[in-house]
Amino acid sequence: MLIQKENQKRPPILYSCYFSRSREGEQFVPEHVLSFQIAGTLITNDGNQQHTFKEGSIRFIKRNHLLKFEKRPPENGEFKSLSVSLDQETLRSISLEYGYHADKHLPPGEATVELAPNQLYKSYLDSLRPYEQLAEPGNEGLLSLKLREAVMLLLKSNPKLKDVLFDFSEPGKLDLEAFMNRNFHFKVELKRFAYLTGRSLATFKRDFEKIFQLSPSRWLQQRRLQEAYYLIKEKGKAPSEVYLELGFEDLSHFSFAFKKMYGLAPSKI
Template sequence: MRYTEIKSCYIGPEISPEQFIAEHFFLYLAKGTIEGYDGISKYHLKPGEYCIVRKNHLARYNKQKQDGEFEKVVVIFDTDFLEKFAIKHKVIGQNSINEASFVHINKSDLVPNFILSLMPYYNDGGEIDDTFSNIKREELLLILLKENPQLVDILFDFAPPEKIDLEAYMNRNYKFNISMERFAYLTGRSISGFKRDFAAIFSDTPSRWLIQRRLQEGYFLIEKKGKKPSDIYLDLGFEDPSHFSFAFKKKYGITPSAVLQK
């Protein structure tokens, strides 16, 4: 297979770069490696492997080039497309108990053959024209469902997130840098209900608690694990090293680098 001109092919609506996954998408890795994290487990994807990344979940991933190259194909299964597919093919999904953000799917010779079939449709920007986009997405989804019938309950569950255990969810996902509105939605609450429940559980505001929890984890990683501040600030949910250093010194009276040198 040859992908040298296709660095990232997206079929369907563009996906957001933020850590909240707004729509399901299929990810096929052609070159390089990906390490994903969903708050519980780490996932590794190697060339020729693929997975589904789930809607209404949190995820982040680090990519590594192979021989200077990193190439992937992403197919977005947005809600509008899935609802039309469900009507056309009479598909009914139920509430899925699978909570993983990255869903590994069974290997099939049909998938790499499908990836090859996309090549004639790429334009110069590594995209596929809307004329063929839905046809190719439908073809891929039929292949995936044939080999992985369990995906029906994951892809065709159109209900919003249900109200869940807020304390457990926040302790698991505090490192993800998303808005309070996203946290509220993912825990099945309005923003006012989220703030009210949060205060009752943690005796603090969400923003203050998140900063303190991330800083505690940062101190532990630096002091006990010898991690460099520059290597962990993003994973802790800080947008830049200066923000991390400023908040850290304000709380502990010492910079992260100084803790590392002790």
């Protein structure tokens, strides 16, 4: 499983191209993303909903979400997608220039929204194809224009996204118990869980222990092992696929922790 590191910076316009094999991973999405599926299939899961995006589909991914993904290439072909990351600086600049503001603060909701294809999106995608090296030094002005064009295109085609694009508030305080039971399988640092639930790290740890009567790290391991037991015993999954799905570092660490909790190796369940 591929896991995007917490501080890894992605280029504003990113082509993904993988040859012949599927890839899985998870990531924290720090900025809004407009993404085009050029070839193959992308499956996403934000802990609430799973979405499948096939060739020709267009999606909008909201910032401040955790997301698992699987990239499947077409038969005898390559997986290809193009993603445009809409950073807060660009959006704030457009807000000041054109007077766009969010009329209301929306709850987090689903991380991924499928957009209806139209000629405007097609023309924009076609305009990006000659610029695969757009992120190289010297192209900053052109890159900025393409990002702003993407924002204006979203507003034209999907006006309701204004309340998402121009909401610059940080995550509000969420129901911690519900959030953790929905997102325990994501392998991110505790400070990321704290941020997404609208808390400082110290407040997160304090609230967590009041609710669960365990430290976050202890609870996360126990909850993941409980889910592993269920997936192996009830769903017939192999330990080799379960440990990746639930965020363990490696199979030997998973097997050791599992045996310590249940008295049996996962292969014996």
